[in-house]
Amino acid sequence: MTSIPDKRPSLAAWLVKSGAVVLRYLAIFVVAFTLFGIILWIAGKDPWLAIRDTLTYTLGSGRGLSEVVVKMTPLLLTALAVAVPSRVMLINIGSEGQLYMGACLGTWVALSFTGLPAWVMLPFMLFMGAMGGALWALVPAILRARGLVNETITTLLLNYVAPSLVTFFIYGPWRSPGNSFYPQTPDFVPAARLPLLGDTRIHLGLVVGLVMLVLYWLLMKYTRWGLEMRAIGGNAQAAKRSGIPVTTYLILALCIGGALAGVAGIAEVAGAHGRLRPGFSPGFGYTGFLINWLAGGHPLGILVMAFVVALITSGGDILQINQGLPFAVVDILLAITLFVVLARPALRLKGKRA
Amino acid sequence: MTDPTSVSASPAPLASMRAISKSFPGVLANDRIDLDIHASEIHALLGENGAGKSTLMKILYGFYRADSGEISMHGRPVSIFSPHEARAMHIGMVFQDLALIPAFTVAENIALFLPHLPAVLDARAIESRINEMAARYDLQVRPRALVSQLSIGEQQKVEILKLLLSDARLLILDEPTRVLAPHEVQALFRVLASLRRDGFAIVLITHKMKEVLECADRISVLRGGRVAGTLTRAEASEARLLELMFDKKLPPLQTQGPTPAGTEARTLLELRDVGTQAVGAAPTLSGINLRLAPGEIVGVAGVSGNGQRELGDVVLGIERCAAGRKFLFGQEFTRRSIRAARTAGVAYIPESPLALAAVPWMTVLENMVLSRTQVFARWGGLRMDWRAARSEARLGLERFGYSVALDVPARSLSGGNLQRMVIVRELAPGPQLIVASYLTRGLDVHSALAARQALLAARAQGAGVLLISEDLEELFALSDRLVVMFAGRMVGEFRPADTTPYEVGRLMTGAEVAHDVHP
Numbered sequence: 001m002t003s004i005p006d007k008r009p010s011l012a013a014w015l016v017k018s019g020a021v022v023l024r025y026l027a028i029f030v031v032a033f034t035l036f037g038i039i040l041w042i043a044g045k046d047p048w049l050a051i052r053d054t055l056t057y058t059l060g061s062g063r064g065l066s067e068v069v070v071k072m073t074p075l076l077l078t079a080l081a082v083a084v085p086s087r088v089m090l091i092n093i094g095s096e097g098q099l100y101m102g103a104c105l106g107t108w109v110a111l112s113f114t115g116l117p118a119w120v121m122l123p124f125m126l127f128m129g130a131m132g133g134a135l136w137a138l139v140p141a142i143l144r145a146r147g148l149v150n151e152t153i154t155t156l157l158l159n160y161v162a163p164s165l166v167t168f169f170i171y172g173p174w175r176s177p178g179n180s181f182y183p184q185t186p187d188f189v190p191a192a193r194l195p196l197l198g199d200t201r202i203h204l205g206l207v208v209g210l211v212m213l214v215l216y217w218l219l220m221k222y223t224r225w226g227l228e229m230r231a232i233g234g235n236a237q238a239a240k241r242s243g244i245p246v247t248t249y250l251i252l253a254l255c256i257g258g259a260l261a262g263v264a265g266i267a268e269v270a271g272a273h274g275r276l277r278p279g280f281s282p283g284f285g286y287t288g289f290l291i292n293w294l295a296g297g298h299p300l301g302i303l304v305m306a307f308v309v310a311l312i313t314s315g316g317d318i319l320q321i322n323q324g325l326p327f328a329v330v331d332i333l334l335a336i337t338l339f340v341v342l343a344r345p346a347l348r349l350k351g352k353r354a
Numbered sequence: 355m356t357d358p359t360s361v362s363a364s365p366a367p368l369a370s371m372r373a374i375s376k377s378f379p380g381v382l383a384n385d386r387i388d389l390d391i392h393a394s395e396i397h398a399l400l401g402e403n404g405a406g407k408s409t410l411m412k413i414l415y416g417f418y419r420a421d422s423g424e425i426s427m428h429g430r431p432v433s434i435f436s437p438h439e440a441r442a443m444h445i446g447m448v449f450q451d452l453a454l455i456p457a458f459t460v461a462e463n464i465a466l467f468l469p470h471l472p473a474v475l476d477a478r479a480i481e482s483r484i485n486e487m488a489a490r491y492d493l494q495v496r497p498r499a500l501v502s503q504l505s506i507g508e509q510q511k512v513e514i515l516k517l518l519l520s521d522a523r524l525l526i527l528d529e530p531t532r533v534l535a536p537h538e539v540q541a542l543f544r545v546l547a548s549l550r551r552d553g554f555a556i557v558l559i560t561h562k563m564k565e566v567l568e569c570a571d572r573i574s575v576l577r578g579g580r581v582a583g584t585l586t587r588a589e590a591s592e593a594r595l596l597e598l599m600f601d602k603k604l605p606p607l608q609t610q611g612p613t614p615a616g617t618e619a620r621t622l623l624e625l626r627d628v629g630t631q632a633v634g635a636a637p638t639l640s641g642i643n644l645r646l647a648p649g650e651i652v653g654v655a656g657v658s659g660n661g662q663r664e665l666g667d668v669v670l671g672i673e674r675c676a677a678g679r680k681f682l683f684g685q686e687f688t689r690r691s692i693r694a695a696r697t698a699g700v701a702y703i704p705e706s707p708l709a710l711a712a713v714p715w716m717t718v719l720e721n722m723v724l725s726r727t728q729v730f731a732r733w734g735g736l737r738m739d740w741r742a743a744r745s746e747a748r749l750g751l752e753r754f755g756y757s758v759a760l761d762v763p764a765r766s767l768s769g770g771n772l773q774r775m776v777i778v779r780e781l782a783p784g785p786q787l788i789v790a791s792y793l794t795r796g797l798d799v800h801s802a803l804a805a806r807q808a809l810l811a812a813r814a815q816g817a818g819v820l821l822i823s824e825d826l827e828e829l830f831a832l833s834d835r836l837v838v839m840f841a842g843r844m845v846g847e848f849r850p851a852d853t854t855p856y857e858v859g860r861l862m863t864g865a866e867v868a869h870d871v872h873p
Contacts, residue, residue, distance in 0.1 A: 224727045224735035231724050234713035241672060241710055242725040243696035 025304070032337045039332060045323055053322050054315030064314070066200035070272060072310035073202075074099070074281070076209035077264030078288025079295070079302045080216055081133070085151075085257040086297050087220060088232045088249055094140065094155025095261035096285025097162035098133035102262020103269045104166050105132030107185060107276045110192035111174060118191040125192060125266055126208070133262020134255040136162060141254035145247045151254060159285065167278040174276070185276040194271035203271030205264075212260060217299035229253065261285060287313075290334065294341050309334065366429035368393045368555045369414065369445070369524055374423035376409055383409040385579040386423070391524060396546055396556045398570035400563070401599060402657065402824060405576040407559045408450070411526045414557075415447040416440040441469065446522030448513040450529050456502035460484070460495050460512050467516045487518050491545050507538040514545065524555045531565055543569045561657050563595055563863040575599055596856045600826055620684060622646045622787045622818035623669060628678035630664055637661040637842045639668065642678070644837065644844070646787070651809065651819040653833030653850075655826060655858050661842035662822045663705060666789045669820060670702045671695045683786065696725060701785035705792045705822075707772040711779075714765035721764045722747045722779045729783075750782030754804050774801060781808050788812060791822040806832060826855045840864050 037047030058064040081095040106129035113121065140154035167183075176186040194204040220226040231239040232246055240246045264284060269276050291309055295301030316330030367390040376384040383406045391397050399407040412418045414425065416434040424431055427443055434440050437447070454463050465471060465480050481497040488494050493511045501509060510530060517525055531539045546556055546569060560566060566573055567590060574584045575598035582598040623646035630639045639661050646652055656662045667673035668680065671692045680688045682698055696702075704710035712721050723730050723743045730743045744760060751758055756774040764772065781788065790809065794802035809819055809832060823829050829836060830850045838846040838861040846861045 222737055224731040224738055227720065227723070227738060228727055230716060231713045231720075234715045235709075237709060238711050238713055239724065240692065241670065241702055241704060243691075243693035244724070244727070245691065245693055 028337070028340050029308070032333070032340045035336045035340075036329075036333045039336075040325075040329070043325075045325065050319055050323055050325070053318055054311075057318045057322075058311050058314050063200075066197075066202050068307065068310045068314050069206060070201045070203070071314055072306045073205040073209055073271070074264040074268045074284045075288055075291055075306040075310055076213060076302065077205075077260050077267070078284050079291040079306055080209075080212055080288075081257040081259075081261035081264065081285075082289045082292040083216065083257075083295075083297045083299075083302060084260065085253045086233075086292060087226075087229045088253045089236065090144070090250060090254055090257075091152045092137070092155050092254060092257045093152060093289060094137060094158050094285070095257065095264075095288050096281065096283065097155070097159040098136045098258040098261035099265035099268075099281055099285050100162035100166050101132035101136040101265070102129035102259075103132070103265035103276060103280070104162075104169065105129060105262070106266025107169075107174070107188075107269060110188045110270065111185060114189045114192075116191060121191045122194065122204075122270075125270060126263055129262045129266030130259035131262065133258040133260065133265065135258070136262070137254045137258025138251070141251040144254070145250050155254075163278065166276065170276060170278050176275070183278060187275050188270060192270055193274055194267060196271075201272060203267070205267030205271045208263060208267060212263075213299050213303060220299075261288070264288075282313075287334075290338060294338065308337075312337070367391055368428065370426050370429075371410070371414060372424050372426075374410060374413060374420045374425075376406075376413060376418060376420050382579050384413070384420070387576075387579070387581055389574060389581065389584075391555050391557060392572075393523070393555045394550055394553050395571045396550055396558060396569055398558045398560060398566040398573045399576060400560060400566050400573055400595060401576035401582075402561060406579040407576050408528055410576070411447065411528065411557060411559060414440070415445060415526060417447075441520060441522070444521055444523040445526070446517030446520065446524070447526040448510065448517065448528060448530060452506070452509050452513055454501045454509055454512060457500070459498050459500055460504070460515075461497035463501055463512060464497075464516045464519055468520055483519060484515060487515055491518070491548050492541075493545060507541075510542070511545075523553070524557070525549070526557045526559070528559045529561075530558065531560065531562065539565065561863055563592055563860065566590075566595065567592065592860065593856065596859045600855045600859045620648060621681065622648055622683060623820070624681040625668070626679045626681075628668060628675050628680060630668065630673050631676040637664060639664050639842045640677075642668075642844060646818040646820060648786075648816040648818055649813055650834045651813055651821055651832050653829035653836045654820060654822040654839060655829055655836055655862055656822075656824070656839035657862050658824060660839045660862075662839050663791065664842070665839065666702070666704075666791050666820065666822055669695075669787075669789050670700055697728075699786035701725075701780040701783075701788045703776055703780050703788070703790040703793060707776045708765075708769070711776045712764040712772055715763055717761055718758060718764055718767065718775055719744060719747055719760040721775060722750075722760075725779060726783060746782070747778070750778040753782065754778055754808055756801065756804070770801060773805075777805050777808065781812060784815065784817075785812070786817050788817055788819045789822070790819060793821065793823065794825070794828065826858060829858075830855065838862055 033051060037051060040047040040050050058068050078095045078099060081098060082092050085092040106125045109121070109125045109128045113124070116124065136158060137155070140149070140151045140158065143149040143154055144151040170183050170185060174185040176184055178186070196203050197206075220230065228239065228244045229249060231242065231244060232249055236246055265281070268284070269280060273280055287309060291302060291305045294305045312333050313330050316327050316333075319325040319329055320327050369391040371387060371389045374384050374387045374389075375382070385406075387406070387410055389410065399411070401407050409418060413420045414434070416436045416439050419435060425434060426432060432443060434443065434445075440447075455466070458466070461477060461480050461484060464484060465475055484497045488511075493515050495504065495508055495511050495515070501512065504512065514525070530542060543565075546558070549556060550571075558566075558570060567587070570587060572584065572586055573590050573595065575582045575595060577599060585594065623644065625642050625644040628639060628642040632638045637660060642665065644652070654662050654665060664673055668675060671687070671690060671694075675688050679686065682695060682700065685698075687695060687698075708714065713724065719740070723738070727738070730739045731737075732739050747760055751774075754774070754777065756778060758767065758771050758775050758778075764775070767775065777793070788809065793805050793809065806828070809821070813819060821829065821832060833850055836848045836850055836853070836858065837844050838858055840861060841864065846858070848858070
């Protein structure tokens with residue numbers, strides 16, 4: 001169903017359109033991997049072997065695939081944390097900080113209420129995680145809504161504050177007494193661990209992420225609020241004059257973004273680690289920003305891109321072990337992918353002119 | 355170069371424009387205009403906004419290219435295709451929004467503009483040239499001052515110095531007095547007079563009658579892209595200029611009698627001593643008192659930028675009242691939101707539909723529900739009833755006799771169709787209070803008629819209308835009452851039958867601050 005029921009596109013037209021989209025994405029990856037191969041070749045490695053290794057150890061085995069999905073879980077949520085504010089033209093670079101604050105508040109629940117049963121504990125943790133992220137986003141949101149400071153700056157700067165706060169708690173009140181070597185909190189009680197899928201490391205966070213993705217899609221496509229958000233993103237002046245409460249939406253959108261990043265944080269800690277460590281996030285927030293950018297805010301695009309980026313980062317681990325390549329190759333491949341995506345409109349324009 | 359003693363009747367004018375035409379999409383800005391500019395003369399271009407003054411001068415300055423017509427300098431035909439070429443022919447222009455770099459000093463700004471800038475700047479030489487020229491024409495500014503620290507009046511001096519130092523002999527000033535305080539205006543006129551003595555030709559673009567009579571030697575009046583007449587100062591009088599500026603013929607008779615305005619039991623809108631806060635260069639309102647009764651159309655006349663737009667914004671609630679109180683439908687609305695005003699029954703047709711009313715990337719149908727999303731929301735907002743929205747939109751379009759495609763993005767519509775979309779969206783639901791700015795701008799005759807008819811129909815059903823326009827004909831035809839805005843104040847209030855377009859035109863151009871006709 002389209003948003004305008006009277007005019008459904010025909011099935012054939014839809015197939016042609018989606019076919020074109022798939023082809024375009026495929027072309028992007030072929031170009032990106034070719035460029036990546038050239039760089040590996042210059043570095044004196046066998047590009048073919050590297051790419052084959054990457055694919056066989058990730059897509060080729062159940063274990064590898066499950067690890068990709070584990071990596072994808074927080075990325076889904078942090079990408080959404082950028083996508084929701086971006087619908088009202090807010091640029092949230094702060095999902096990294098919001099993720100840390102979510103992990104922080106969620107961990108507080110896990111460490112303080114150890115007697116709770118899991119069915120109370122987990123929703124409570126996730127809720128407080130969401131609160132942590134939302135509160136961390138509330139500061140930039142209010143400053144922006146009042147017209148004081150641009151949210152791009154404030155969200156970015158708060159990214160440097162949040163990990164320090166987490167580190168403070170880990171070195172201070174929450175430090176595990178048992179292990180003096182690695183600074184970390186005590187292990188979470190079993191009731192505070194997210195359930196896993198079978199014998200993989202895939203945890204409940206994936207379900208949360210997928211549900212949020214679907215909710216985001218429904219929100220933007222069908223609801224009154226999605227319509228009003230699109231109006232603000234398209235022309236804030238017109239939206240304001242139409243009586244849409246723009247300021248309220250700006251604050252809410254950024255806080256919802258923060259909440260999603262916060263959930264990503266606590267889900268990662270309670271699902272994949274079982275304890276809070278400083279620096280537990282290898283830049284999930286920033287990568288989420290990249291994913292949303294690559295996907296253009298489209299829900300399906302976010303799912304695909306989150307998977308691909310997770311695959312690339314997993315591949316990096318493998319290349320590090322198998323080929324002795326530095327982990328920086330992952331950054332190179334991600335950067336190349338971004339470049340190719342950015343160059344895409346230009347390529348299309350040239351095609352039209354020809 | 356030119357003989358300073360030559361009188362305006364010298365055989366070859368410094369610049370002459372012949373049969374200049376220029377059209378923009380949907381507008382014929384200049385329609386076969388002839389204009390002569392002589393040395394040692396201040397030539398005023400007078401006309402309403404949109405009369406084509408700036409366009410004509412931007413053609414002379416090479417900023418726009420004319421569709422047809424020719425320009426000659428000293429009797430020789432020339433082609434001017436860029437400001438660079440215009441400057442080579444000693445033509446200079448000061449734009450309405452000054453074009454200085456705030457972070458640079460005065461001397462640096464002027465140096466940037468000089469035609470033969472050496473690779474290594476000799477700051478001293480430039481400064482001494484600036485000081486010399488400034489002393490001669492009473493344009494003192496400190497060459498080392500940062501432009502960001504100068505007042506607007508001083509910045510204008512810098513702009514003029516810039517032109518003088520780059521050897522311009524023909525200076526075009528686009529509404530130079532718009533941003534100046536009265537004493538600065540006097541100083542500017544003294545500068546212009548001394549430039550005239552030295553043989554410069556000066557073109558002054560303005561819509562202020564009083565200034566024209568004060569300093570111009572020759573006055574060309576533009577109306578609707580044509581020259582309505584050229585007068586020398588001796589021939590000009592306020593009455594004659596007004597006659598040329600605003601159409602001579604009287605507005606057509608109203609087709610329907612005004613509704614009895616005696617039913618003042620209820621007021622739709624009441625502003626009590628409303629004032630707004632100054633933000634940037636936007637005009638601020640002060641001391642606005644206005645009442646609007648059901649079934650009444652109040653026309654707001656004024657040259658744009660004198661606070662009419664802000665008046666409309668205050669009524670809807672976009673602009674906050676810094677002083678005074680606002681009542682809508684008998685209730686205090688001074689601090690209430692736009693949505694509250696909308697829900698209470700205020701419709702708003704802004705001056706520029708693309709910038710202020712439509713979301714370009716959304717479809718026409720989506721745009722048409724934007725101001726009333728709550729009406730079409732189902733399941734508490736989880737779903738939108740597009741079927742109902744579509745049938746209502748169709749019905750509205752039909753009623754107005756418009757045809758606009760519903761499933762195309764709004765950005766693909768022409769200006770006229772966009773305006774139709776907004777008119778249907780705002781007027782079809784039957785609002786009680788309508789704020790309409792430049793209602794018929796961009797509409798063809800037929801659609802304009804339909805839009806005006808819609809306003810009259812709304813009035814017949816008891817709605818009140820605040821009609822903001824520069825088109826005096828439209829205001830006189832539709833209004834039950836007219837108020838005139840100048841510099842953020844209401845300077846006159848009339849019943850159309852008790853006044854003439856000349857009277858209103860005089861107040862609009864600030865020729866005099868009215869004796870208050872408040873009852």
